[in-house]
Amino acid sequence: MARIRKNAIIFLQSVLILVLLCLVAFLLIRMRRQEEPSVPANAGITQNSQPEDVSVRPKGEIEIDWNYDLSGEKILLSDATYGQIYLPVYDNVPAFAQNRDQIVSRNGRRYYVSGGEITSDMGIDVSAHQGEIDWEKVKASGIDFVFIRIGYRTYGGGDVMADSMFRQNYEGAKVAGLQVGVYFFSQAISEEEAVEEANFVVRQLRDCQLDLPVTYDWELIYDDTARTDNVPVDVLTDCCLAFSGVVEHAGYEPMIYQNKRTSLLKLDLPRLQGISFWLAEYGSIPTYYYDCQYWQYSCKGKVPGIEGDVDLNLRFS
Template sequence: MKKIGITFSLIIILCIVTFTGYFINNKKKEDGKYLKATKNVDNSEMLGEDSKSVDDSDMVGQEDTLTTDYKDEREEKTTDNTEILKFVNPYGEWFETEISDNIPHHSYEWKYLKNKNDQISYEGDKKYYIRKGIDVSHHQGSIDWKKVKEAGYEFAFIRIAYRGYGTEGSLNLDREFYNNINGAHDAGLDVGVYVFSQAIDESEALEEAEFVLDKLKGITLELPIVFDPELIRDSVARTDDISGEQFTKNTIVFCEKVKEKGFEPMIYSNMYWEAFMFDLVQLKDYPIWYADYEQIPQTPYQFTFWQYSESGIVPGIEGKTDLNIEFCTYE
């Protein structure tokens, strides 16, 4: 009887140790450093094919009228009058960065911004108004662009290409690109394109630009060609050891090649990249497509487009879709 009791106790202890080890290992995975992962991908992209997962459970659901109090909570001044921004990533991790006066700041007024069930409005500003848009890739499948247009969406950024994040880093055309751009144009939407970049140096960034320009022959764009360099969270990727300095060089090479061919370039970014990766002083002449799923954009810096949700429901599209707005100036 005593042996049975000892054996049972050992089993209980073993179960506790096993569970604790499992919890710690998974906690370590969750605590990895934040990389730019507003678009999450899985291991299929190692072979040049990517898969996007979305989860926007923290987005504002009810109607929110946003005030300057939110901004005041995130910004403070040090004793030497240096402005410090506190910001949070989609995983709940907080960071601090010094706000630079050498980078152009936006002048949007968030008191005019409202969000009701992922539907943004911005009314009352005498300088700016907004347009609604989406961004898509083959992950959205076959899209009924007429329904998208009828739902009030005026523009779309369509993925034209992506590079796999594995060692080989093959460059691929998005398999729904031509269907999407033709459908969007036929429905009357303004269109731009983006490339998911895994370039590790300037030569690969140039290769991505040339690939995109080749696929755009004979196609008219109303919106920019977007360079979207990303790091992969919780997976080994070819860009893991690439510095912010190198990413900045890659971005300049891509954008200048696009400009050389008569297109407008743009950069996809978020607050982490603006604080710790990109040299925005070198990139200040290029427009920014800014991704942030907080109540208001956390960046103090200039941007033109805001990707505010990655879990929008849009008529004509099955499943979840990224939602965007464009800030336009009154003529």
């Protein structure tokens, strides 16, 4: 029995030693693998050994063509959310026809000078907000023309109203010898409403003789909620065309008044070609890319015969 017990102990010791050796070998192999750098799964695969279902583009054959034309003019605007905004230029809409370097400022007024001579005309636009106006003093101060508000649509209820001072301003300006045109402040939200506004203007113009266009002045209301807040581009363009069509049919020259930003972002300009344009952009020169016949450059003008501020305008010859 003692011999058998001794042999059993020796066997168990041998097995234990073998297990320990195997464990040590396993740990050594694992440690070595951890110390070796990882190898990409496709390491050693050459172009010739690439699997057939993987497309390989030969070196030097990659070409990128976005069909992007880097030439030509670009219109850049600034926006509080997007920063700089890029707009393409319409090839079929005439660019600004004047030389901006020939626009000069003297005593708060703007003039266009050609060949050493002033070739532009000076004008204002007024409404009941200006109150009583001494038109003789206005004329004597060098003002050549005036656009008078004939009416407006309210931006809340959408009611069409006559300007309470239109007839008095019209008669006073005519007697003083100024050239006269009119404008209607629109808040139309449909083509039908624009036609309604134009018909209202035509009725108010009976017995009036105009020298200048009948202007469609559609404006966004920035400091309050208005019925025009969400008018689509196509609808606003339709309104401009509808108003102008009625006015022209009645024998008057139509014109569109608009500021630079709304014109570029809210009007389909190619559809409005052939209609005169009155630009509202305050500054020393107009930066608007496209052409205009009239330029409203200030809303803080001072003119003898008018108390308070008045809009100043320049007409290019």
